[in-house]
Amino acid sequence: MKILILNGPNLNLLGKREPGIYGARGFEDYFAELCGRFPEVEFEYFQSNVEGELINKIHEVGFSWDGIVLNAGAYTHTSVALQDAIRGVNTPVVEVHISNVHAREEFRHRSLISCACLGVICGFGLDSYRLAVEALIAHKG
Ligand code: DQA
Secondary structure (H helix, E strand, O other): OEEEEEEOOOHHHOOOOOHHHHOOOOHHHHHHHHHHHOOOOEEEEEEOOOHHHHHHHHHHHOOOOOEEEEEOHHHHHOOHHHHHHHHHOOOOEEEEEOOOHHHOOHHHOOOOOHHHOOEEEEOOOOHHHHHHHHHHHHHHO
């Protein structure tokens, strides 16, 4: 099984960025742990601060890979283009957020991508990514 972990804007700063909200751990460190937990899964990790690069990556894997775990960061709340990209491919996408966006500012309550995703996981810290991988494995059956 091949799963892409796709992180959007500002998530390269995990560990340094607002640690009270997003925690003190960098993503590369967490990614190594995630890979170790699912030896049967082939993972790739890609992060970009650029909306079009996220879209290009979805197009690249979206017709052949088994799943995408997407934390679109703030583009979650703004990007019709990302919604269209998710709708345009066959690979199931799970939307994740580290924080509970529904317990935060009102502008974070709306997601423009949820309606195109298989499901949404938010609020469990970095463990949200593991839960999303479990969901993709269960979905594949
Ligand atoms: C986030 C939540 C978003 O509202 C925010 O813009 C982020 C991170 C999260 O993982 O909690 O950049 O997606």
